[in-house]
Amino acid sequence: MIDFYKFLAKAEYFIPEHPAWKTRQVNLAFKTIYGAQVVKNVETTDLHIEAPKANDAFRETILDGGELRPLTSVEQRWLLDALLAIGNTEMYLLHWFMIATGARIQTACTLRVGFFLGHPHAFGGHLAGGRQVVKLKCGPGTLIDTKGGKHGILHIPQALFEAMRTYAHSDRAKTRRRAAKRGDQQNQYLFLTNRGQPYYLSKDDARVFDPEHTSSYLCDGGTVRKFVSDRLLPAIRERHDQQFHFKIHDLRATFGMNCVDLLMPRVQKGEITLSKVLGTVQELMWHSSLQTTERYLQYRSRMQVIYAAIDGYGEQVQAWIAGANSLRGSDE
Missing domain, CATH: 1.10.443 (hpI Integrase; Chain A)
Structure with a gap:
């Protein structure tokens, strides 16, 4: 829509009395398909549509052409x-x-x-x-x-x-x-x-x-x-x-995680490097971007951290309940 109104103004079909938006330059960092870090300067505006997001801490998915859940x-x-x-x-x-x-x-x-x-x-x-x-x-x-x-x-x-x-x-x-x-x-x-x-x-x-x-x-x-x-x-x-x-495309993510799980013990033994795992999984899954492959390597550790935090909180809640029950017992 912004490009549309820019076109109207350039063609002098419509020129607003007041500026329709404010522009600014921002730097976007991203990785190339070869893993190199690149920074690109782009123009953006102060116009945007707010879309509330519900972040699920227990999201067991990997972003690879969609939200995929490894079985x-x-x-x-x-x-x-x-x-x-x-x-x-x-x-x-x-x-x-x-x-x-x-x-x-x-x-x-x-x-x-x-x-x-x-x-x-x-x-x-x-x-x-x-x-x-x-x-x-x-x-x-x-x-x-x-x-x-x-x-x-x-x-x-x-x-x-x-x-x-x-x-x-x-x-x-x-x-x-x-x-x-x-x-x-x-x-x-x-x-x-x-x-x-x-x-x-x-x-x-x-x-x-x-x-x-x-x-x-x-x-x-x-x-x-x-x-x-x-x-x-x-x-x-x-x-x-x-x-x-599960959906049929989850089987692709399942294959990717199976490869990671097979190779990571060899990394821990010092037989291969983590970069070798990354390159191997990228080749097997035909990933154009290393960033996509990295999500598979990060998946297990991310889920372990999430569940460790929740388990720890659950133990604390049980301790609070036990404390409350003991207080109730003493009151009786």
């Missing part, structure tokens, strides 16, 4: 156990893949079957611990979608890769591919519904008009999200915790 190791076990009990193979592998690689939903759902049916793959060492992995290129030119068209490499643990290869060769997967548009061929989606529809339509396919795609769920992973809300969450809540909640 604890216990919650991850609940999740995979519930998926096994439900018995939907595609959903089980999708969730396992996202937890194990940090892939976003559009990446996991646009994997192509040819990668898992093709020539034998060489297994390399995982960046976060030396485990055996298969590397998969994603982004433009690979048919596998990424956010913002970014190029990246996913590190798939060998056990997960073998499970997905077995699925790709299964009669269940072949039946779904035969029912799909373009049939059973190398560039077909690995994961399809029982009607042969993709869970997430790739950008290339979305550009081609197809009157048969009548369900809105087919376009952006809605089928997966509906499965989570209608079947997965109720199953976990019934078995474990009525208050349990």
Whole structure:
């Protein structure tokens, strides 16, 4: 709006009798994608809209393309156990893949079957611990979608890769591919519904008009999200915790925290440096900004401080209650 009124004044369509705002110069400090500190001089005004903020001291989230909540190791076990009990193979592998690689939903759902049916793959060492992995290129030119068209490499643990290869060769997967548009061929989606529809339509396919795609769920992973809300969450809540909640993108943050938890003991032993952890997690999660990666390293310590403070206050409250009860007893 300020730019709009500046334009009006410059064009002499509207010139206010009195100054509409006061301007001043401020310096904004931020970090580049390489971690260098940069200061930029900008002009600001005294106009702003007050928006009250409710700061939650117990906020268990990390800001990474949204507020993400890493699942604890216990919650991850609940999740995979519930998926096994439900018995939907595609959903089980999708969730396992996202937890194990940090892939976003559009990446996991646009994997192509040819990668898992093709020539034998060489297994390399995982960046976060030396485990055996298969590397998969994603982004433009690979048919596998990424956010913002970014190029990246996913590190798939060998056990997960073998499970997905077995699925790709299964009669269940072949039946779904035969029912799909373009049939059973190398560039077909690995994961399809029982009607042969993709869970997430790739950008290339979305550009081609197809009157048969009548369900809105087919376009952006809605089928997966509906499965989570209608079947997965109720199953976990019934078995474990009525208050349990998560959204599909939380699995990305879960992967990031799993990497940090795996590497930090090596830092404490002096085997690697903290900067090595930062660089490794940044590479595994395709972060453009080191500042985003730093939030993962700070998460555990931040939560420990918060809960230590609350626990200490709780003990003090109990002491006050005990003191009040003793006084009441003496009065009686």
